[in-house]
Amino acid sequence: xxxxxxxxPQLAGAxxxxxxxxxxxxxxxxxxxxxxFAAFPLLAEAGGREALRRYFAPYLRLAAExxxxxxxxxxxxxxxxxxxxQLGYGAAELAAVNRAAVxxxxxxxxxxxxxxxxxxxxxxxxxxxxxxxxxxxxxAEAAEAYHRAQVNAFRAAGAEMVSAITMTxxxxxxxxxxxxxxxxxxxxxxxxxxxxxxxxxxQSLRAAIEQVDRETGGAAAYHMINCAHPSHFVExxxxxxxxxxxxxxxxxxxxxxxxxxxxxxxxxxxGDPVELGQLYRDLRQRLHGLAVLGGCCGTDHRHLRAICxxxx
Numbered sequence: 001x002x003x004x005x006x007x008x009p010q011l012a013g014a015x016x017x018x019x020x021x022x023x024x025x026x027x028x029x030x031x032x033x034x035x036x037f038a039a040f041p042l043l044a045e046a047g048g049r050e051a052l053r054r055y056f057a058p059y060l061r062l063a064a065e066x067x068x069x070x071x072x073x074x075x076x077x078x079x080x081x082x083x084x085x086q087l088g089y090g091a092a093e094l095a096a097v098n099r100a101a102v103x104x105x106x107x108x109x110x111x112x113x114x115x116x117x118x119x120x121x122x123x124x125x126x127x128x129x130x131x132x133x134x135x136x137x138x139x140a141e142a143a144e145a146y147h148r149a150q151v152n153a154f155r156a157a158g159a160e161m162v163s164a165i166t167m168t169x170x171x172x173x174x175x176x177x178x179x180x181x182x183x184x185x186x187x188x189x190x191x192x193x194x195x196x197x198x199x200x201x202x203q204s205l206r207a208a209i210e211q212v213d214r215e216t217g218g219a220a221a222y223h224m225i226n227c228a229h230p231s232h233f234v235e236x237x238x239x240x241x242x243x244x245x246x247x248x249x250x251x252x253x254x255x256x257x258x259x260x261x262x263x264x265x266x267x268x269x270x271g272d273p274v275e276l277g278q279l280y281r282d283l284r285q286r287l288h289g290l291a292v293l294g295g296c297c298g299t300d301h302r303h304l305r306a307i308c309x310x311x312x
Contacts, residue, residue: 008161008186008221009069009118010291011248015312016069016120017304018251018294019059023077025300026051028268036086038078043100053108058301060112060119066308069118071249071292072109074101077126077165080150095153098123102157123154123162123185125176131166131192131227132259134201140215143175144182151179161186166227168192169201170211177216190224190251195258197236205236209243222289224249227296229256229271230279237286249292250283252276254299262297273303277310284311 010016022039026032030051035041042048052075063070076098078084084094102121109119125147129135138146147164154162162185164176173189180187191208193199199208209223223246225233230252237244254271255262262269276299284290293311295303 009120010071011221013291014069016071016118016292017059017063017066017308018071018292019056019073020295020299020301020303021254021297022055022073022075024268024297025055029300036078036083038083038087039075040079040097040101041087043075043097043104049104052104056108057112059304060108062301062304062308064112064114064117066312068312069120070113071120071122071294072105073122073124073163074098074105074154074159076101076124076150080126080128080147082128083126091149095149098150098153099157102154102159106158121158121160123151123159125150125162125164127166127168127172129168131168132200132263134168134199137169137201138172138175140171140174140178143172144178145175147176148179148182151176151183151185155183155185159185161188161221163188163190163224165190166192168199170203170208173208173212174215177212177219181216181219186221187219188222188224188249189220190226190249192227192259193225193233193236194228195232197233200259205233206239206241206243209246213246222246222248224251224292226251227253227259229253230276230283231256234279234283234286237283244287245289247287248289249294250280250290251294251296252280252299253297254295254303255297268298270298270300273306276303277306277308280307281310
């Protein structure tokens with residue numbers, strides 16, 4: 001699937017926003033318990049859906065105010081077989097959850113998108129294992145088989161793209177790209193990195209992006225980086241090459257802390273929104289194709305507003 005076979009509006013050159021740290025906002029700002037750090041169970045009850053609406057509304061309004069597009073994620077980062085089983089969800093229940101998440105995103109788009117504002121519904125696929133560690137790795141073939149059910153649920157529900165978020169090693173990302181290609185859905189790969197700019201697997205960011213593209217025929221629409229502070233990966237971007245042009249989105253953490261430190265934290269480190277915005281501005285000068293701007297752990301709508309002030 002060539003990257004331009006399924007054109008996405010965020011590749012046309014204009015800026016697109018997305019949201020921030022969904023789970024950290026729900027836990028630390030809303031005071032909600034999220035077993036297994038999973039937000040998708042909130043879809044099952046009215047109060048949970050209302051909390052999700054409150055979360056997404058400021059981001060969608062900011063995009064309308066700024067005249068940007070918006071990549072609207074489903075709340076399904078943990079909605080795969082292994083994490084679902086921990087929460088008592090079987091295969092049929094998970095398929096229903098993933099379809100319901102797409103329907104919920106469509107409702108949000110209908111409620112909050114202004115006239116002419118492009119909003120792309122993005123089916124989010126998280127890692128099979130921990131988003132901070134590369135343990136119990138799968139082959140690309142095993143990853144394709146494992147993630148196929150979630151991809152197919154997104155396709156059946158009408159998602160317009162899927163994204164592999166917080167990938168810790170290349171083979172799992174390759175499998176997801178292949179599953180999306182087979183389903184006929186545009187797909188994005190987003191890697192996370194440690195404080196040294198390398199994936200938790202130890203592979204360099206450049207090598208991971210090049211491996212995914214090499215082994216999938218460049219099928220991913222683009223690549224992203226998420227769940228790391230810009231200071232963790234800015235040096236990794238110093239090395240030139242065509243691989244950098246494949247990075248079209250950033251969803252950075254608010255905190256400069258390592259993954260291990262964040263995992264052990266009992267209080268939220270929201271960092272400095274203004275500084276984060278300035279760091280995004282610097283990244284846009286390095287990555288000329290950077291179009292999708294969002295946040296990850298510890299960020300909220302204040303950080304996205306600061307990013308807009310610095311970059312738009």
